[in-house]
Amino acid sequence: MRFVPALVLDAVLVLVFAVIGRASHDEDPGGFLLTAWPFIVALLLGHLVAALLPGRPRRPWSLGWGAVVWAVTVVGGMLLRVVSGDTAQVAFIIVATLVLGIFLVGWRAVAALLRRRAHRERQSGGADAAEAAGGERIDDGVVASSEDAAEQSPDASGPDAVPDSDPHTR
Template identity: 45%
Template structure:
């Protein structure tokens, strides 16, 4: 459950970073009202993506959870932006796909790498323990001396 909540928080943070970078690149005001006005469509899409793919089952998985959450976020946000006439120019869609892809899939790739690395370390420790048990020296068997 903790991982699922963390995945939601990290995706929300990715959206926030995207929105803040976009607003500042366009010289717009960085106040809470402006940030919420731009970010809400992406937040709705992210939540819908998490629910649709049941991301809580494997919240850090890049495939399929991460890719589907990212794709559903983009499609939902663009649909809502179109509905509310907030702008969906092709260049905006392409930049959104790339930046949110890097951010939303990037943290998952890093998390997967860390998980794999940790599981290897645990496996290595367990493997070493098992080898130590198997290689414990057995008492030497001496063959009796031949009788004359």
């Protein structure tokens, strides 16, 4: 169930994409569901594919997960549009690919940067406080405690891992 917040945010962003697209063409923005439904269906499929991939990205808010969701959403959404009798002109494919990429991968990139920054701030300001609270100073001023060891898990490895992420956001 840890994927639900990422799925909800992704769905909202796909709906925003559809509203912006319809409004930019002077179409009734109220009909945004007609534009959005193929991409929403493909988005659900994208999350399923990301969850089932062997060696998959483990966190729904990771860049790897976002890349999988983005690719499946664009390709699947376009295919569903065409199969349902709508068009998929080259210009629309390009714009949809770029906008959905910015939306679906972009928020994950911002989240990763914020997690890294927060972790660095905790490390720089928290080393002396952690040592005073019973931690043990080891190489390069890093403070280790039994809790630190418990937080290091196999989940925290891989190309899409944020090695210095907040353990409570995993």
